[in-house]
Amino acid sequence: MDQEKKKIIQFKNIVKKFDDQIILKGIDLDIYENEFVTLLGPSGCGKTTLLRILGGFLEPDKGEVIVDGKDISKLPPYKRELNTVFQKYALFPNMNVFDNIAFGLKIKKMSKDVIEQKVMKMLKLIGLEGYENKDVTLMSGGQQQRVAIARALVNEPSVLLLDEPLSALDLKLRKEMQYELKRIQQEVGITFIFVTHDQEEALTMSDKIVVMKEGEIQQVGTPQDIYNEPVNRYVARFIGESNIIPGRMIHDKLVRFDDHNFECVDVGYKENELVDVIIRPEDIDIVPEGQGKMSGTVESVLFKGVHYEVMVETVPGTHVTVNMHVNKVGANVKEEGDVRISANDFYLDIEDMKDWDDSDLIARADAQAWSKETDEYFPIQKVDTDLKDEIGEYEITFHTVNGLSITRRVWVVDQKVVENKKANEAVSAFNFFKTVDEIKESMALDTDLKTWANAQGWKLDDENETVDLSVDYNFDPEHIKEGIYKVTFWTTGREFKIHTTDFVEEGKEVGLTFFPEDIHIMEKMGF
Incomplete structure (x- = not known):
């Protein structure tokens, strides 16, 4: 499909830094004429920066922006055949609807007749006929947004850039405007480049989705490609709902997860390669216990309108609870002149004693020194301790500039492992x-x-393989007072989310089944 279409925009190795932080890490991307392309990702992933570079509002530190075969990196915004609709519509409050839309045409000194014809055509396109004399400040968010789009489109740009233009609208209006924008794009037949962090918006409107993370493109594809065949865990989590399970490819078309082997359709992985497995909630069926490929307990059932969302636990989670001792403000701080030093009491595991050095002790005590005036940090210059490779209570002293020091207690314990x-x-x-x-x-x-609790999770059969931990606590961090608080660290075990139209009771033992083609294999990714 792309071969038949004309390539309209090329980003070539676009790099952008702000204050030594790299926001875009060498972006390469081709965009074709008449495409509705969505740049999708969380805040800070670089999607708006890329759009602003294309619009001419930012200059890349490196790379080329090629439009219709010409490098436009150095052109100012007004010389680019691109128009932008911003999150805040930036309409002129002292002008009515007609004059807002006509603004760009008047600057181009077009005749009154031509301006009137073009503006009236736009009002029809955006469904606001008869609104030409209306005060824009009295219009709803959705209507203002349409006027902003018309003002951009009336200039007949080759590309329209849209920076989260629906984010200020309520949910119902957002949904209406998603379909409206797609209709307008198809009708005017130009390329739309749309920035959003909303996955549903991207799936609804786009011909092509570009999923971004931390200044890099993770995957480019149609909504169907991205939803059905995500390249990694990040994309799978960002697009739609997923069950993501760590697994291992035994060989082509056979994957192992949760201590079972399953047939799949994926090939091209190394034997015994560690992978992530994704199964979408709608691809799992609940069957009587003993009749499925795995079994579990129904943890919760939520009615979602069209279907039930059922959580089934197939492997129980593991948890450990510890005490957090909270002391009053300043209890662990000493000061002398301009210098302050602080450190906490802490626990060490007898097993870890042989591997500890000064930097580990500084980290575990969260020891730090700083200037009271400037908040500039000073190094911890020396650590004195009577610590021994034996269970017991010890003292540890941290020293900084001016000879200022603070002494804390360390308990060496035989740490409980669950x-x-x-x-x-x-x-x-x-x-x-x-x-x-x-x-x-x-x-x-x-x-x-x-970090403070040195909380860790690992596999029993391979201590080098870590397990993700979640945290539970019942205090409000903003209003915490002195005292002892329980903090629980836990693994989620294995829960499968299932979307089904059949009701099932909580607490029931059930079987789960799915087809080989419902299992999607992805490369492991580091976060």
Whole structure:
């Protein structure tokens, strides 16, 4: 299909940095005429930056932007045959609908008759006939958005750029506008490049979806390609709902996951290669226990209008609970002149004693020193401790500039490990000490809690294979006070999400079945 169509835009090795942070990491992408292309990804993935480079509002640090065979990287926005519709529609509040749409044509000094014909044609296209004299500030969000699109289209650009233009609308209006935009694009027959973080929007409207992550393209394809054959776990999670299971390709057309071998249709992987397996919720059928390819317990049943969303646990999860001791503000800080130093008491596992060095002890105590005036950090220059390779309580002293030091306690313990043989996994975590401030100031509390508790999960048959942990707690980090709080680290076990029109009872033991072609194999990816 692409061979018949004309290539209208080429991004060649586009690199963009802001403050030494690389936002786009060498983007290569071809866009063809009359395509509805969606750049899809979470905030910060680089999709809007790429759009702004195409529009001429940003210059790439490296690479070429080629439109109709010409490099336009150095052209200002007004000389590019592109128009942009922004998230905030930027309509002129002192002009009525007609004058807003006609603005670009008046700048081009077109005759009044031609302007009137073009504006009236646009009003018909966007379904706002009779609104030409209306005050744009009195219009609904959806109507304003249509006017913004008409103002861009009336200039007859070869490409229309749309930067999250539906995000300000309510859900019902958003859905209507998705179909409306697709209709307008098909009717005017030009290329639309649309930026969104909404997967459903992308699937509904696009001819081609470009999935982005951290400044790189993960996959380019039709909505069907991306949904049915995601290249990796990231794309699968971002597009539609998925059951993603770690697995191993025994050989072509045979994959192993959850301690069972399953026939599949995928080929081209190495023997015993570690992979991710995806099975969509609508591709799994619930059958009587003993009649499926696997069995499990119905954990929850949610009615979603058209279908039930059923969660079936096939492998139980594993969890460990620890105590978080929260001290009052400043309890772990010492200061002298301009210098402050802080550190926490902490626990160590007797098993890990042989591998610890000063940097590990500094990290476990979260020891740091800084200037009271400038907040500039100073290094911890020395660590003194009577720590021994024996269970017991010890002291540890951290030293920084000015001879300022702080002493804390370390408990060496025989750390409890929770094993789950059915799930082939184990988890462990330590009690730990924090202050009210440290909890409140954490930017990523779940991650910090795992670090502070040294929480870990691993496979029993291969200690080098880690298991992802989630975190549960019942305190409000914004309003936490001194005290002892329970924090639980847990593996999700294996739960399958199933979409079915048949009701099934919670707590029931059931079988699950699916076909070889319902199993999609993806390469493992690192995050």
